[in-house]
Amino acid sequence: MSKGDLRLVNLTKRFGVFTAVDDISLTIPQGGFFALLGASGCGKTTTLRMVAGLEEPTSGKVLLGGKDISRLRPYKRPVNTVFQSYALFPHLDVFENVAFGLRRRGIGDIRSQVERMLALVQLEGFGKRRPAQLSGGQQQRVALARALINHPQVLLLDEPLGALDLKLRRQMQIELKRIQTEVGLTFVHVTHDQEEAMTMADTVAVMNAGRIEQLGAPAEIYEFPSTPFVANFLGQSNLLAGEVAGRSGDEVLISAYGSRFSVPAGRCRVVDGNVYLGVRPEKLHLAPNTDSVPSGHQWVTGVISDSSYVGVSTQYLVRTPWGTEVSAFSSNAGVHAQVPRGAHVVAYWRPDHAFLLSRQAGAGDATQPLLETVP
Amino acid sequence: MKLGRWLSDHWVMGVGVLVLAYLFLPIAVVVGLSFNEPSSRLSYDFNKFTLDNWTNPCGPGDMCDAVVRSVQIGFIATVAATVLGTLMAFALVRHRFRGRAATNLLIFLPMATPEVVMGSSLLALFVAGGVPLGFWTVVIAHVMFCVSFVVVTVKARLSGFDSRLEEAAMDLYADEFHTFRKVTLPLVFPGIVAAALLAFSLSFDDFIITNFNSGTTVTFPMYVWGAAQRGIPPQVNVIGTAMFLIALLLVLGTSVRRRRAA
Amino acid sequence: MSVVGHIGTAVGPHETPPPPPRKGRRLLPYLLLLPGGLWLTIFFAVPAVQLAATSLYDPSGSLQQGYAMTWEFGNYADALSAYWPHFLRSLLYAGIATLLCLLLGYPLAYAIAQKANRFKNLMLVCVIAPFFTSFLVRTLAWKTILSDNGWLVGVLRDIGILGSDGRLLATSAAVVLGLTYNFLPFMVLPLYASLDRLDGRLLEAANDLYASPARAFAKVTLPLSMPGVVAGTLLTFIPAAGDYINAELLGTPNQYMIGNVIDSAFLVRLDYPQAAALSFLLMAIILAMVFVYVKRSGTDEVL
Missing domain, CATH: 3.40.50.300 (P-loop containing nucleotide triphosphate hydrolases)
Structure with a gap:
């Protein structure tokens, strides 16, 4: 000092x-x-x-x-x-x-x-x-x-x-x-x-x-935010409610809504109990079906419920089968076409982009469903 | 059509100017009569133009003594009331304390009490206490009714005061004394000056309360009152006009200075 | 100018809450309040209480023999039954004068606050400056203006408004006019202060929402200037109700107000119990009216 x-x-x-x-x-x-x-x-x-x-x-x-x-x-x-x-x-x-x-x-x-x-x-x-x-x-x-x-x-x-x-x-x-x-x-x-x-x-x-x-x-x-508050105060995060289901080597396994996900142990703030699986919207990519998800990624399916074009990117809201929404930012680099509302999509991410936070029992998903302009 | 439109845009201003004219009507008379040579002692009508009243303002025996006495009383009462009232305003705006509501009431009541009541009750106090009436009982009375007006005037200025300015001064190495001296006082000062001017004009002009508590002491308003029974010397209008001009210059002067400062 | 804005805003309803106290400074506010508070207590509150006591003394006493406290509530009944016309007249004259002040003062205050632009300061000076000429001198000037052989009476007689022997001086009208004149600035200044704060865009918004100028005034300007109206009417009515100079100089004993009665009871007749009862009644009536009025208008902050 x-x-x-x-x-x-x-x-x-x-x-x-x-x-x-x-x-x-x-x-x-x-x-x-x-x-x-x-x-x-x-x-x-x-x-x-x-x-x-x-x-x-x-x-x-x-x-x-x-x-x-x-x-x-x-x-x-x-x-x-x-x-x-x-x-x-x-x-x-x-x-x-x-x-x-x-x-x-x-x-x-x-x-x-x-x-x-x-x-x-x-x-x-x-x-x-x-x-x-x-x-x-x-x-x-x-x-x-x-x-x-x-x-x-x-x-x-x-x-x-x-x-x-x-x-x-x-x-x-x-x-x-x-x-x-x-x-x-x-x-x-x-x-x-x-x-x-x-x-x-x-x-x-x-x-x-x-x-x-x-x-x-x-x-x-x-x-790598340490609490749900930070995850949503500094930028936005999609937080899926789940429980730790076990461990496999360096990976922590999570079960949420009947699906299995994993997060590298180094990106976990907690390793047991009720958790949030967090992914930043810009780290969430969209694919038309599960076949086009690159290997090594994890995914949820859903339907585009809303979208908002903000110039540098387009923000999508994807309604999941269990009714909550996740948001995904897709950059307008000219690689992807705009996805119409109502389209069935798969939202996928790399496990090492996700993070695991402690969740109070009973707390549901915490995604900001706002399609607001990111400054 | 054009005229109708112009009228609807400007009628408020027109009425305003008419009301101002109403306010100035008696002043014009006062100024006019200050140049009058009255035909008789009891005549209030314009008779003949003369400069005598202005060249010889102290002609009528005791009038100038009364004016001087009024100025003295006004000065002492203003200083005292301004100091007392400013301290109270600081306490009320800057501090939290028990008895705040009672204090506010004590300050409000003198403004809501007719002068004749204040004057008479104070007289009763002086009589009961065996205090001889005169110069100092008048000063005491004037301080009493001026304090409330000083408090509200300074309070208005203080409650608009941004206390972060004082914090900034403290942050910049000014201790409590220097913060007050270099930041608080200069910024509140216009309010204090306004309060003092108000107190002086209230004191200088007061007749009712003074009349109860003056004994044989004669202030300018009391002189005028007494003279009104026997016939007003035209010099009274000279004093009235002079007061008007002095006030005009003072107010215009401070507002020009303020504009330059702004 | 300074004088003006301050009186106005001072009576207005806005007051910021004081900041929290600092440790070791708890005594300071009391020290600051002490001299002024003592002064007001000794020379205002104590006399007021003593006045209340005096009003209950045995009226058969005198200054020389002293008075006995006999809880003589009859003093009030006597005072009222003897002088109720004066009370009524005072309230009536003061009420009419206050109304006239409002009618004259509102357009003037509005013109200064919203229309005068760069002449604002000049017009404000014009409102106050006449009042540095002594109160009595001004009132005597009105005596000249209204006098029987003055030009005003002449003109009014010529055009037939006044009969050939009609008078202005020594009438109720003259007293009310004098009251109106002398207390007009106390109306204009608070009105100006609250109208000056009025955001011109509010009126534009009202016009944009299909309000006619008259409606915009009734629904926007007037409600927002209510604190000024309340403060102004109080500052006008209170001194006007207790005034006796205007009645004395511009009226006759037929126009005497309660102030004249109190003045002579104290200084001429030396009937202290009755004078005190009259004073206390006047104060009580005025305070009661003020409280009812302030509560009704919903601006208690004035107090």
Whole structure:
């Protein structure tokens, strides 16, 4: 563990009877880009505010480089925040907003530092403007400059791009990433946008109901989610309800709806009891009949119940013989023709693309039947 | 047809302008009479143009004393009411505490009580307590009825205040004192100034409550009241016009400054 | 301007809940409230209670001999039976003046909020500025305007609205006009504040959904401006009902309102128990009306 790591130890925050953050422990390495991903109300912003010192933990600790900072007032912490909707001081111009932290700490040579920082965020010459005279993207960059100029050990970003439109958000994502690599400090980024988390962060923590469901590199989490929540929060998954029926060498055997399936043991979160067999829709391919399924694949039969053309791909819903639906994305590479509604098809996948998750007894299939545009 | 369309688009504005004219009618009279040389003491009609009233505003003996006294009372009452009211507004908007509803009621009631009731009951208190009536009883009364108006005015400004700005300041190394000094106060200040202006104008203009609690102290409204029985010196209109102009300049000045700041 | 917007919004119904308290700051709100709260308690609440007590004193006492507390509820009956016409007149005059203020103030507030565009600030200044000229000076100016040999009476006599010896001054109409004039800004400002928040697109939506301008007004604008209407009518009615300056300067003893009676009972007749009973009755009547009105209009947040 290096000197500047940020560690949360059993961090808990309760508001009355409501537990917003429930016993979180994690380590964010110095210089990393860490994303806290979750739906609104999952506790991610509360976690961030406890790191910033704007919220006092009910129990647990925040350690920065081995030093306990959990009880320090926000202005005593080497941590700065880019607030959601920026919280720029409306009565101060851009220059004074950026200089605010330096002035409070009594640091000299403000002018040249502020100018350098405005150049870094590409806002040279905007010093005399008021925040209200800036566009959303410009305000966001002022907020970033205002935090970065203090060279904090950790920079906290609270949904900083949420207020921007899609195109500007893309642009700012790239810019944020560039600045992070350039200045090399630890970024902790809170967002509900899974794509934003995946494209920007080295490590993503998926939060749900105050707890961390899964933590890891974006690809790792996406390819091998550890809970049904993660499997459907980060992208979509087809989850078939079944039970483990036994084991054959490296394969775990599952029985579901009278059929037998197998998953390599390395892709199983559980190896007995009630399980979900998960397959991502883009890993599910369609064939006209079982004869055309390539060998080594597993399959379910069904009828196309709905389809939706989204340009790069077509999304199909396939109704299975037992009545639930699975979704399949077929890329529009020009290889396959569109399959009409009502057609009988076979949906097949490679066993090593599947994953096995624990299932509560009685829980049915969990597929999002929505034909929504994948961003 | 065109006329009909124009009328249906603009009649609201037309009515609005007429109402404004109604508001300005007596002001025009006041301004006019400030240049009048009345034919007799009890005449309110325009007689003859003169600049004498303006060149000699303090002509009628005690009037200027009364104006000065009103300004003094207004100033002291404004400062006190603004401080007390602002503190209360902060408590109400920023804190959760027991007795909030009772506090709100205590602030609301003075605004819902006719002045004659407040003035008379306060007089009864002073009489019962053996407090000699005069300058300071008037100040006490004025602070009392101004506080509520200050509270609601500052409260309005504060409840629109984004508390994340304070968090941002704290995050940027400003301790509680500097956060208040550099962020909270500058942003709430326009509301406080508005409250103070309101308090001053309420105090300067008050007659009913003052009349009950002033003893022999004479404020400007009381001077006017007394003079109304014997005949109003035209200089009263000079003071009225001057107040109007000062207020106009003040309000226009702050709004121009605000626009520049925005 | 600042003065304006604030009064208006202040009385409006929107109030954000306070943030949760921070540890070790529990005492702070009480400290902040203490000076102002004490002031209001000592100089408003205590006198009000004392007023209630005074109103039950034995009326045969005097300031020199002192008063005895005899729980003399008869004071109220006496006050009412002697002065019920004044009460009635006060409520009537104040009611008519409030209605007139609403009729005059609504178009003005609407024009400023929705039609004035870049003249908005100027028009707002025009609403407040006249009120920095002293209340009494303004009312005396009305005395000049309405006087028997003034131009207004002359014109009205010439066109036959007034008889050849008709008067404006010293009539009920003059008193109501004075009340209307003096409290009009208290109506306009809250109305402006709530109309200013009105989203113009709502009216476009109403028009798009086949509402005529009149219907759009009745179904969209008016309901949305109700908080302003409630606040404005309260701010107008309350001071108007207790006022006695307008009746004194523009009317005659035949137009005297309850304020005149209380004033003279306290300052001229020195009949404190009766004066207190009258004051307390006035306060009670007004508060009762305010509560009923506020409950009816469904905007309790005003309180």
